[in-house]
Amino acid sequence: MPYYRSVGSVPRKRHTVHRIEGSVAFEELMGIEGFSGTSALLYHRHSPSAITRIEPVEAAVPAFHDNMPLRPHHLRTQQLPTADDAVLGRQPLLGNNDVSISWVAASATSGLYRNATGDELVYVQSGSAVLESVFGRLPVRDGDYVVVPMSATHRWVATDRVELLVINARGHINVPSRYLNAAGQMLEGAPFSERDQRGPAGEPLIDEGEDVPVTVRTRGGLSVHVHATHPFDVVGWDGCLYPWAFNIADFEPIVGRIHQPPPVHQTFAGSGFVICSFVPRLFDTDPEAVKVPYHHANVDTDEVLFYSRGDFMSRAGSGIGVGSISVHPAGFVHGPQPGSFERSIDVDRTAETAVMLDAFSPLGLTDSALGISDADYPWSWARRP
Numbered sequence: 001m002p003y004y005r006s007v008g009s010v011p012r013k014r015h016t017v018h019r020i021e022g023s024v025a026f027e028e029l030m031g032i033e034g035f036s037g038t039s040a041l042l043y044h045r046h047s048p049s050a051i052t053r054i055e056p057v058e059a060a061v062p063a064f065h066d067n068m069p070l071r072p073h074h075l076r077t078q079q080l081p082t083a084d085d086a087v088l089g090r091q092p093l094l095g096n097n098d099v100s101i102s103w104v105a106a107s108a109t110s111g112l113y114r115n116a117t118g119d120e121l122v123y124v125q126s127g128s129a130v131l132e133s134v135f136g137r138l139p140v141r142d143g144d145y146v147v148v149p150m151s152a153t154h155r156w157v158a159t160d161r162v163e164l165l166v167i168n169a170r171g172h173i174n175v176p177s178r179y180l181n182a183a184g185q186m187l188e189g190a191p192f193s194e195r196d197q198r199g200p201a202g203e204p205l206i207d208e209g210e211d212v213p214v215t216v217r218t219r220g221g222l223s224v225h226v227h228a229t230h231p232f233d234v235v236g237w238d239g240c241l242y243p244w245a246f247n248i249a250d251f252e253p254i255v256g257r258i259h260q261p262p263p264v265h266q267t268f269a270g271s272g273f274v275i276c277s278f279v280p281r282l283f284d285t286d287p288e289a290v291k292v293p294y295h296h297a298n299v300d301t302d303e304v305l306f307y308s309r310g311d312f313m314s315r316a317g318s319g320i321g322v323g324s325i326s327v328h329p330a331g332f333v334h335g336p337q338p339g340s341f342e343r344s345i346d347v348d349r350t351a352e353t354a355v356m357l358d359a360f361s362p363l364g365l366t367d368s369a370l371g372i373s374d375a376d377y378p379w380s381w382a383r384r385p
């Protein structure tokens with residue numbers, strides 16, 4: 001997120017004395033790639049390093065089983081139980097060394113949390129919440145993508161029941177570089193712009209407390225660091241690294257006379273994966289155009305599609321519906337269900353909203369994923385509609 005933002009009270013010059021109610025603030029640089037990448041400067045009332053205890057956490061490390069023997073999957077997230085906590089209640093489903101995908105439905109405020117394994121991209125499938133962090137409050141709602149930077153201390157405050165699809169990168173999640181000019185501004189031809197992106201605004205978020213536990217995720221699992229004072233003590237910050245949100249309905253689809261391939265729908269890029277948004281749009285305009293996607297073999301990628309809302313015409317008869325996840329692995333040719341071309345002839349637009357993740361290394365599946373996998377899905381293309 002390369003756009004400069006400033007919230008609350010910061011000194012005129014960085015690395016200079018900043019007095020808050022008579023005390024000198026503790027300046028923290030939160031930066032990617034050490035001191036060379038995107039960063040923010042935060043001004044704390046108390047030392048962000050002051051911890052009083054470190055506690056282990058008994059938590060199972062998810063095991064991702066090889067997709068063997070190779071099969072396409074339809075995962076029915078609606079069959080997963082509701083959790084209390086939007087962080088600790090997450091059910092890992094798919095993953096490799098670059099990225100993992102989890103699902104959670106929750107209705108209560110999570111504990112404080114920071115993920116030191118990589119950025120999180122949280123897609124809000126339903127409900128609304130406030131992402132509270134050291135950067136302040138960021139209200140989010142259904143259809144929002146929420147980018148939570150690696151190691152940002154935060155919590156999810158659910159204002160009602162929320163369903164979240166959580167993509168956890170090993171590294172960072174960015175806007176595709178081909179959407180940016182040399183100065184980092186979104187290009188005119190990009191399918192969204194800076195106006196569509198929201199960050200924490202308004203007053204800084206100050207909370208009081210002593211001996212405050214924060215759950216920390218690292219590659220080894222979970223730990224708890226008990227902070228001497230509440231981590232939400234930032235009186236001001238500025239920079240280009242902070243949580244931000246973007247609603248999928250603000251993605252402007254690119255359509256053509258004949259079918260446009262999925263890269264025109266790309267929304268985010270990570271190391272080892274890309275994410276695309278499929279939103280309601282006009283179909284191709286040529287009278288001879290085949291409006292449903294052609295069969296395709298993604299020889300280098302495992303393709304995951306989350307069906308968020310609308311009518312998935314090309315998948316009718318497959319069992320796919322709202323809340324479904326399809327997994328079409330490398331080595332398998334996938335395409336529209338039989339009969340979908342005929343159904344599309346008199347239709348001039350699609351009403352579907354879906355999120356796609358293409359992973360460049362094979363994705364494994366957890367026991368949770370296998371438990372909600374539709375046993376009949378692999379044969380769905382062979383059935384008559």
Ligand SMILES: [Fe+2]
Pocket residue numbers: 296303328334
């Ligand atoms: Fe596909």
